[in-house]
Amino acid sequence: MPEGTLCNKQPIDTAEGITTLLADKSGKKYYEEMKHLEVDTDLLWKTIQNTCKSRIRTWLEICAHCGMCADSCFLYQVDGRKPTQVPAYKIQSTLGEIIKRKGKVDADFMIHCMEVAWSQCTCCNRCGMYCPHGIDTGIMFGYLRGLLYQQGFVPWELKIGAGMHRVYRAQMDVTDEDFVDTFEWMVEEYEEDFPGITVEVDKEDADIMYTVNAREVKHYPEDLAEAAILFHIAGENWTVPSKGWEQTSLSMFAGDWAACKMQVESVYAAMERLRPKRMVGTECGHAHRATVIEGPYWAGRKDGLPPVESIHYVEWLAEALRLGKLKIDPEKRIKQKVTLQDSCNYVRNQGLKNAAREIMSYIVEPGYFVEMAPNKEHNYCCGGGGGFNGIGLYRAQRNQALQKKRDQILDTGAKLVVAPCHNCWDAIRDLEEEYEIGIEWSFLKPLVVQMLDIPEHLKPKEDDL
Amino acid sequence: MYAVLTGPVFYLALAVCLIGMTVRFYLYFRGLSWQLDRVAYKAHPEAGFKGAVRSIYKWLIPFGTYGWRTQPIMTIAFFSFHIGAVAVPLFLAGHNVVLEQKLGFSFPTMGSGVADFLSWAAIAGLLFLVLRRLTLPEVRILTDKKDWGILLLTFLPFATGLAARYQVGDYGFWLTSHILTGELLLFAIPFTKLSHIFLFFASRAQLGMDFGIKRGGMKGTKMAW
Numbered sequence: 001m002p003e004g005t006l007c008n009k010q011p012i013d014t015a016e017g018i019t020t021l022l023a024d025k026s027g028k029k030y031y032e033e034m035k036h037l038e039v040d041t042d043l044l045w046k047t048i049q050n051t052c053k054s055r056i057r058t059w060l061e062i063c064a065h066c067g068m069c070a071d072s073c074f075l076y077q078v079d080g081r082k083p084t085q086v087p088a089y090k091i092q093s094t095l096g097e098i099i100k101r102k103g104k105v106d107a108d109f110m111i112h113c114m115e116v117a118w119s120q121c122t123c124c125n126r127c128g129m130y131c132p133h134g135i136d137t138g139i140m141f142g143y144l145r146g147l148l149y150q151q152g153f154v155p156w157e158l159k160i161g162a163g164m165h166r167v168y169r170a171q172m173d174v175t176d177e178d179f180v181d182t183f184e185w186m187v188e189e190y191e192e193d194f195p196g197i198t199v200e201v202d203k204e205d206a207d208i209m210y211t212v213n214a215r216e217v218k219h220y221p222e223d224l225a226e227a228a229i230l231f232h233i234a235g236e237n238w239t240v241p242s243k244g245w246e247q248t249s250l251s252m253f254a255g256d257w258a259a260c261k262m263q264v265e266s267v268y269a270a271m272e273r274l275r276p277k278r279m280v281g282t283e284c285g286h287a288h289r290a291t292v293i294e295g296p297y298w299a300g301r302k303d304g305l306p307p308v309e310s311i312h313y314v315e316w317l318a319e320a321l322r323l324g325k326l327k328i329d330p331e332k333r334i335k336q337k338v339t340l341q342d343s344c345n346y347v348r349n350q351g352l353k354n355a356a357r358e359i360m361s362y363i364v365e366p367g368y369f370v371e372m373a374p375n376k377e378h379n380y381c382c383g384g385g386g387g388f389n390g391i392g393l394y395r396a397q398r399n400q401a402l403q404k405k406r407d408q409i410l411d412t413g414a415k416l417v418v419a420p421c422h423n424c425w426d427a428i429r430d431l432e433e434e435y436e437i438g439i440e441w442s443f444l445k446p447l448v449v450q451m452l453d454i455p456e457h458l459k460p461k462e463d464d465l
Numbered sequence: 466m467y468a469v470l471t472g473p474v475f476y477l478a479l480a481v482c483l484i485g486m487t488v489r490f491y492l493y494f495r496g497l498s499w500q501l502d503r504v505a506y507k508a509h510p511e512a513g514f515k516g517a518v519r520s521i522y523k524w525l526i527p528f529g530t531y532g533w534r535t536q537p538i539m540t541i542a543f544f545s546f547h548i549g550a551v552a553v554p555l556f557l558a559g560h561n562v563v564l565e566q567k568l569g570f571s572f573p574t575m576g577s578g579v580a581d582f583l584s585w586a587a588i589a590g591l592l593f594l595v596l597r598r599l600t601l602p603e604v605r606i607l608t609d610k611k612d613w614g615i616l617l618l619t620f621l622p623f624a625t626g627l628a629a630r631y632q633v634g635d636y637g638f639w640l641t642s643h644i645l646t647g648e649l650l651l652f653a654i655p656f657t658k659l660s661h662i663f664l665f666f667a668s669r670a671q672l673g674m675d676f677g678i679k680r681g682g683m684k685g686t687k688m689a690w
Contacts, residue, residue: 054496058668062661065607067597068536076603083606092607129690130532132524132543133665134672293679297503304505304679351681351688377681377689378531 004033012163027156045103072130074404119394122386145255161250170214186225203239209276226445234325244270249290253387264295279310285343285421314355332451339414342379343421384427402431478651485655516677517670542593549587621646
C-alpha cells in the first residue's frame with residue numbers, strides 16, 4: 001500500500017479532511033498506515049538537491065564530532081545523558097544519513113527520523129550557541145521536518161494543525177466570524193467596569209493592529225478582554241483585523257512550508273489593507289517567530305521584514321509602562337518570589353531579553369524577582385516547544401523533557417512563574433500537573449490588569465454602578 | 466625524493482590547498498540563499514557584517530564564549546592544539562627560510578624556544594583530544610574513521626618535525642618524512658574535514674549574519690555568545 005487513506009503525502013485542504021482525520025482518535029489508524037507509507041525517494045532526493053545548499057551541507061560536513069553540543073541540549077541532560085541524544089548525533093544519524101543514502105530510505109527509517117525530529121529536538125536552537133563551528137542543529141531539524149512532512153511522515157496532531165491553517169487560516173477551527181464575535185462579546189462584558197472600552201474591527205490607519213493566538217478565542221477569551229482593557233487604559237488607537245488575525249503557525253512545527261506562507265500572507269494582507277503603524281502580537285513565542293521573524297521569508301519579502309513594524313506583546317507592554325501610558329499601583333505589585341520564563345522563540349531568536357525584565361521591574365516589588373539559571377538567550381526550552389506539547393504519541397518523552405524546567409524553577413525558590421508565551425505557559429501548567437511542585441504560572445496581561453492604577457476619568461462613575 | 470618533495474610537489478600541494486579552498490569558499494558563499502536560509506544577507510549588509518565579525522572574533526578567544534567557559538578543560542586542550550597547529554607551520558624560522566627561497570616572501574618568525582613550547586603544547590592538546598574521543602561516550606558515538614584519519618594527518622607533521630628538530634636518529638629521514646606528511650596535509654585540506662581550517666570562518670560568519678540580521682542584531686541586541 002503506497003498511500004494510506006489517512007496517512008499520505010497529501011496536505012489537508014478541506015474541513016471534511018480535518019474532521020475525518022480527527023475522527024481517528026489519537027491517530028491510531030493514521031500511525032498504522034504510516035508503517036506502510038511508501039517513500040518517494042526520487043522526490044526526496046530531488047528536494048534535497050534543490051533546497052539543501054551550502055549552509056546545511058557545510059554544517060553536516062565540517063561537524064568536528066567534538067560533542068561540545070551535548071551538554072547544551074536539555075533533552076540530552078534529562079534523558080540520562082544518552083549518547084543518542086547528542087545533537088550532532090541526532091542530526092547526523094537522520095538528515096545526514098538520508099543525504100548519504102541519496103534519499104534512498106524506507107518507511108521504517110522515516111518513522112525513526114520523525115521520532116527524532118519531533119521528540120528529541122524542540123528546535124530551541126540552544127546547541128547552535130555552543131558549537132565552535134556555529135552549527136545550528138535546530139535549524140537543520142526544522143529543515144528535516146519539512147522533508148518528512150512532504151513525504152507524509154508527520155505526527156497526527158501536526159498534520160491536522162497544518163490542515164487547520166490551510167482551511168481556516170488559524171490553528172483551530174475558529175472562523176473569522178467566531179473571532180470577531182468573541183472579541184466583541186468579551187469586550188462588552190467589561191463595558192461597565194471600563195466605560196468607553198471598545199474593539200474596533202478593521203479600522204484603517206490605526207496606530208496598532210493587534211493579532212492573537214486562536215486558542216485565546218476558543219479556550220481563553222478572557223485574554224482578548226485583557227488585551228482590550230490594557231489598550232483602552234493606555235489610550236491606544238488600536239484595531240483588530242476581521243481577516244488575518246491569527247499569528248500562530250502550527251504549520252511551522254509541522255514543516256508545511258506552503259501552509260506557513262498561506263498563513264502569514266493572510267496577516268500581511270491585513271497589514272496592507274488596514275495600514276496600521278505597527279502590529280502588536282499576543283503573548284506567544286512561536287506566533288511571533290512565525291509571523292515576524294520567519295514569516296517574511298516564507299512570503300518572499302527580500303528585506304526579511306514584515307510589511308509594517310511588528311512587535312511582541314512584551315515590547316509593547318514595556319513601552320507602555322516606560323512612557324507612563326500604563327501605571328502600576330505600587331501597593332498591588334507582586335510581593336512573593338517570582339521568576340520569568342524566557343521563550344526561545346523571541347529571546348534566543350530575536351534578542352528580546354530586556355523587554356520582559358523591564359516589565360518585571362514595574363510589576364514586582366524590588367527584591368522579589370529571581371532569575372532562572374541559565375537565563376536570557378541561554379535559557380532552556382520550557383520542555384514543550386516546537387510542537388512537542390501537542391503530540392500525544394510522544395507524551396512520555398515530553399513529560400520527561402519538562403524535568404529541566406521543573407528543576408530550574410525549583411532552584412529559584414519562586415512559587416510564581418511569569419510565562420509570556422503560550423507554549424511555555426502550557427508546558428509549565430503540565431509540569432505542575434505532572435510533578436506537583438506547588439507553583440502558579442501566568443501570562444503578563446492578567447497580572448498587569450489587576451495591578452493597574454487607573455486614571456479617574458477612565459473609572460466607572462458612581463451613578464453608573 | 467627530497468628534491469621532488471621540495472620542488473614540484475611542494476608547489477602542487479600549496480596550489481591544491483589554496484586554489485581548492487578558494488573555490489570552496491566561493492562555492493560556500495554562492496550557495497547561501499536568503500530565502501532558503503531565511504536570512505536577508507543582501508538587504509542588511511552592515512548588520513550582517515557586524516554579526517559575522519563578532520561571531521568569529523568571540524570564538525577565536527579562549528574562554529571568550531559561554532561554550533568555551535562551560536568546558537574549560539576542553540578549551541585549554543583545544544587552544545593548545547590549535548594555536549600550535551596554526552602558528553608553528555606559519556611562523557617557524559625554518560619554514561620561512563623555505564618560503565623565502567621558494568616563493569620569495571616570508572612571515573615574521575618566532576624563536577625556537579617558543580616554537581618548541583607551542584609544538585609540545587599542540588601534541589599534548591592533540592593527545593587530549595584523542596583521549597576524549599576514546600573515553601567520553603558523547604564523543605565516542607560521533608567518532609568515525611575519518612575523524613581518526615584527520616587526527617593522524619595532523620599528528621604526523623608534528624611528530625616528524627619534532628623528531629627532526631631533536632635529531633632523533635636519522636635527521637634526513639625525519640626531514641623528508643616531515644615534508645611529505647606536511648604536503649599530504651596540504652593536499653587533504655580541501656577534500657576532508659580539514660577544510661574547516663578555512664570553512665570555520667565561513668560557517669561562523671553565516672551564523673553571525675543570522676544573529677546580526679534576523680535574530681536580534683537589528684533589534685539592538687548583540688548575541689551573547
